[in-house]
Amino acid sequence: MKVICITGPIASGKTLATHIIHNTFHVPMIKMDFIGHYVLTRSDVVEEVINLLGADVIEFGRLSRKKIAQKVFSNKSLLIEYNRLLHPIMSKQAEDIIDFFARRGFQSAVLEAAILHDAGWDHLCNEIWTVVSPPKTVYKRLGSERFFLFYRPRRKYQMTDDEYKRYADIVICNKYSKDIFAETIRRLWRQRVLNR
Numbered sequence: 001m002k003v004i005c006i007t008g009p010i011a012s013g014k015t016l017a018t019h020i021i022h023n024t025f026h027v028p029m030i031k032m033d034f035i036g037h038y039v040l041t042r043s044d045v046v047e048e049v050i051n052l053l054g055a056d057v058i059e060f061g062r063l064s065r066k067k068i069a070q071k072v073f074s075n076k077s078l079l080i081e082y083n084r085l086l087h088p089i090m091s092k093q094a095e096d097i098i099d100f101f102a103r104r105g106f107q108s109a110v111l112e113a114a115i116l117h118d119a120g121w122d123h124l125c126n127e128i129w130t131v132v133s134p135p136k137t138v139y140k141r142l143g144s145e146r147f148f149l150f151y152r153p154r155r156k157y158q159m160t161d162d163e164y165k166r167y168a169d170i171v172i173c174n175k176y177s178k179d180i181f182a183e184t185i186r187r188l189w190r191q192r193v194l195n196r
Helices: 014-025 032-039 043-053 065-072 076-103 135-142 144-155 161-166 178-192
Strands: 002-007 029-031 108-112 127-132 170-173
Touching: 002 014, 014 029, 014 108, 014 127, 014 178, 029 032, 029 076, 032 076, 032 108, 043 065, 043 076, 065 076, 076 108, 127 161, 135 144, 170 178
Parallel strands: 002 108, 002 127, 029 108, 127 170
Antiparallel strands: none
């Protein structure tokens, strides 16, 4: 089974690329964010996260992603420990999902992960497609408020565009219209996955 991994910085367009592939070619879509949400509901993981971060990360009987983020993003060593705990569990979950689809006869799948290389998930991929978008384009897309409140604070924790590109088999610059971007994604899938 061929797994194309879509990665790139926040607000680059990787989610849009993943959905274009899924909706056009009807292949399984695996989102590491969703896997992360799921594993945080597992009782064994809940117990380990509480042991690491403290019981105050529980809200309404479950782990609060907001409270976890407040703790780990203000303490780099805690973030490293948290990632060391979670990333292998997420990787194993993704492997199981890929295996599930392969056993059901799917020839290919698309997997989306912003922190693909940092998390050590490269082994899940047959090819890595990196989507990048210039800050000016992101600013136009998000607007001033979301750019400064949402994009900028999170972007500083991610690799630079050049670092993302270093691990890519394909680099896609998302700075034109949605239609042009969509056609680029479809063309690449036809060429590199369907061989036509």
